[in-house]
Amino acid sequence: MLKLEGLTTTFGKTCAVQDVSLSIPAGQFVGVIGRSGAGKSTLLRTINRLAEPTSGRVIWRDADMTGVSGSQLRDWRRRCSMVFQQFNLVGxxxxxxNVLMGRLTQTPFWRAVTKTWSSEDRALAFAALDQFDISGLASQRADQLSGGQQQRVAICRALMQDPEIILADEPVASLDPRNTGIVMDALALVNRQFGLTVLCNLHSLDLARGYCDRLVGMANGRVVFDGTPAALTDAAARELYGMDADEVIGPDRAAKPPVA
Ligand SMILES: Nc1ncnc2c1ncn2[C@@H]1O[C@H](COP(=O)(O)OP(=O)(O)OP(=O)(O)O)[C@@H](O)[C@H]1O
Incomplete structure (x- = not known):
């Protein structure tokens, strides 16, 4: 269980995350949704301490991760890997x-520098690539791949950390529809087959509804919706997205009289 208790993160006068409390059972696929600037990224970054909380606590398996530092913080970051919109591969x-870089926290530094990874690590990396149908790309430069291929490589790298949670920050925002489906299917596989907890920020409501067990809607740093995709009616979504609703949900046909 991942527990967030009164989590608040401020940047100067901006309160990006405000008093967020959530209990997320292990193995849940949670979609974090809301307008641009609602605090979705900051929430994920606060969970793994890329952003420091101003107050509140992050608790994983009954241990408080908010105050840990040094090797304990490195271990926490290993256990909750991030997947980024821009893939963050070494081109x-x-x-x-690139995939083996995910082993850095568990590997002596010299192995990475000299690229002399253990045969066990190499086998794990190939197995991860194989899961996502990209083992044939192992020897290609990362910057020669399509966006969807790069994101699958990034997911493999995240898995190499042997994580328990995947924090995916807009993982499909730079992808075309076909690659979006492939990457969302990869995250679903990570969740269902490997049993990892996934928290995924998404702009597309259709994807959030289609892939997630639970949706957490944020506005102005606060959680304003927390429920199943079925519970997020168009009316609830309109409230969440405000003036961006037409763009995200489509025009509100019910609100407009039919053209005579
Ligand atoms: N490092 C930072 N320094 C200052 N302000 C920040 C920082 N990171 C985020 N913010 C501010 O915090 C608020 C929430 O930003 P955040 O990126 O978390 O929202 P978001 O919902 O992820 O938006 P988007 O969907 O556009 O990525 C915004 O007002 C943003 O400008």
Missing amino acids: RLDVLN
Whole structure:
């Protein structure tokens, strides 16, 4: 269970995350939705301490992760890997070495520098690539891949950390519809087959409804919706997105009289 208790993160006068309390059972696929600037990214970054909470607590398996530092913080970040919108691969390195970078926290530094990974790590990396049908790309430079391929490599790298939680920050925002489906299917596989908890920020309501067990809607840093996709009616979504609703949900046909 991941528990957020009164989590608040401020940047100067901006309160990006305000008093967020959530209990997320292990293995849940949670979609975090809301307008741009609602605090979705900051929430994910606060969970793994890329952003420091101003107050409140992050609790994982009954242990408080808010105050940990040094090796305990590194271990926490290993256990909750991030997947980013821009993939964050090393473009000039091949796919295999990018994936192996996920082992850095568990590997002596010299192995990474000299690219002499253990045969066990290499086998794990190939197995991860194989899961997502991209083992054939192992020797290609990362910057020669399509966005969807790069994001699958990034997911493999995240898995190499042997995480318990995946924090995916707009993982499909840079992808075309076909690659969006492939990457969302990869995250669903990570969730269902490997049993990892997934928290995923999404702009598309259709994707959020289609892939997630639970939706957390944010507005102005606060949680204003928390329920199943079925509970997020168009009316509730309109309230969440305010003036952006037409763009996200489509025009409100019910509110407009039919054209004579
Ligand atoms: N490092 C930072 N320094 C200052 N302000 C920040 C920082 N990060 C986020 N903010 C502010 O915090 C608020 C929430 O931003 P955040 O990126 O978390 O929202 P979001 O819902 O993820 O938006 P988007 O969907 O556009 O990525 C915004 O007002 C943003 O400008």
